[in-house]
Amino acid sequence: MPQRPFELAEFLPYRMTVAAERLSAGMARRYRDEFGISVAEWRVLVHVADAGAVSIRDIHSRVHLEKSKASRAATRLEAAGYVTKTVNETDRRLISLTLTDQGQALMQDLTQIARDYQARLDALLAPQLDALNAALDTLETQDL
Amino acid sequence: MPQRPFELAEFLPYRMTVAAERLSAGMARRYRDEFGISVAEWRVLVHVADAGAVSIRDIHSRVHLEKSKASRAATRLEAAGYVTKTVNETDRRLISLTLTDQGQALMQDLTQIARDYQARLDALLAPQLDALNAALDTLETQDL
DNA sequence: TTGACACCGTTGCATTTGCAATGAACAGTG
DNA sequence: CACTGTTCATTGCAAATGCAACGGTGTCAA
Numbered sequence: 600m601p602q603r604p605f606e607l608a609e610f611l612p613y614r615m616t617v618a619a620e621r622l623s624a625g626m627a628r629r630y631r632d633e634f635g636i637s638v639a640e641w642r643v644l645v646h647v648a649d650a651g652a653v654s655i656r657d658i659h660s661r662v663h664l665e666k667s668k669a670s671r672a673a674t675r676l677e678a679a680g681y682v683t684k685t686v687n688e689t690d691r692r693l694i695s696l697t698l699t700d701q702g703q704a705l706m707q708d709l710t711q712i713a714r715d716y717q718a719r720l721d722a723l724l725a726p727q728l729d730a731l732n733a734a735l736d737t738l739e740t741q742d743l
Numbered sequence: 744m745p746q747r748p749f750e751l752a753e754f755l756p757y758r759m760t761v762a763a764e765r766l767s768a769g770m771a772r773r774y775r776d777e778f779g780i781s782v783a784e785w786r787v788l789v790h791v792a793d794a795g796a797v798s799i800r801d802i803h804s805r806v807h808l809e810k811s812k813a814s815r816a817a818t819r820l821e822a823a824g825y826v827t828k829t830v831n832e833t834d835r836r837l838i839s840l841t842l843t844d845q846g847q848a849l850m851q852d853l854t855q856i857a858r859d860y861q862a863r864l865d866a867l868l869a870p871q872l873d874a875l876n877a878a879l880d881t882l883e884t885q886d887l
Numbered sequence: 888t889t890g891a892c893a894c895c896g897t898t899g900c901a902t903t904t905g906c907a908a909t910g911a912a913c914a915g916t917g
Numbered sequence: 918c919a920c921t922g923t924t925c926a927t928t929g930c931a932a933a934t935g936c937a938a939c940g941g942t943g944t945c946a947a
């Protein structure tokens with residue numbers, strides 16, 4: 600008996616990937632041209648702004664960035680003058696990333712853009728917002 | 744007045760990206776070792792299995808794959824003996840991708856794996872499934 | 888028919904990516 | 918102290934990626 604053809608358009612991993620790409624592109628479009636920041640750099644900045652002096656390891660575990668990707672993003676951000684890299688004196692294997700004044704100014708703008716974008720998405724998805732967040736909680740925590 | 748710190752963990756583009764990565768990894772884990780297929784190749788296979796003789800352009804527009812990525816995936820699938828590449832005789836710019844017998848056998852296995860995985864996800868997300876799909880519809884069609 | 892233009896798949900190439908290996912630094916044991 | 922094993926950030930390197938450019942093909946109007 601021939602099965603109903605498999606529909607990629609209904610396959611959740613595919614749908615989620617496409618949606619995530621659109622969301623990231625929508626966000627990137629709002630800041631890339633003006634600030635020249637990549638997604639990896641954006642994640643590093645958010646975590647540094649939130650948590651203060653953080654190590655590469657922190658970033659790796661907290662914002663889902665490959666260790667080498669985090670390291671390279673931090674290097675670029677330092678070169679651009681947004682963060683400072685210091686050796687952690689209590690454990691000299693670690694580095695301490697800190698925002699410069701320029702980095703703090705950048706984050707003022709970027710977080711405002713992000714908040715606006717989130718508000719737009721919340722409005723767009725209002726009828727399903729709670730369920731969507733519950734679904735994302737499940738997908739984050741359950742074994743898939 | 745200092746704003747409440749920006750929470751990346753609540754930012755939808757980030758959450759969706761992380762969830763999509765987990766879903767894709769969960770799926771890939773179920774077929775990669777046994778069949779040695781990449782995500783791009785999987786998408787090409789699904790579309791060829793569903794639509795018959797398809798061109799690279801078809802794949803590009805239907806399953807969200809970069810043109811060059813689709814082309815290279817098709818080349819690898821041909822080398823592996825899963826598809827056949829033919830010049831479309833009515834328009835010689837196009838190619839016709841078709842499943843070989845071996846490719847059809849592969850798809851039997853792969854679609855079964857995908858159906859099982861989808862069933863598992865549906866069960867896991869049952870309470871939010873309808874809302875999740877509605878949200879994904881919105882994210883696919885709306886301007887973000 | 889010719890010419891200008893658009894579209895197709897492939898490929899060259901610079902950049903990015905992910906993984907493993909490296910060297911430096913710590914922790915704990917004998 | 919010496920030794921072993923672990924953890925950290927970086928880097929080397931092969932593979933993947935994305936974009937533009939190319940040659941080949943079709944279309945349509947002059």
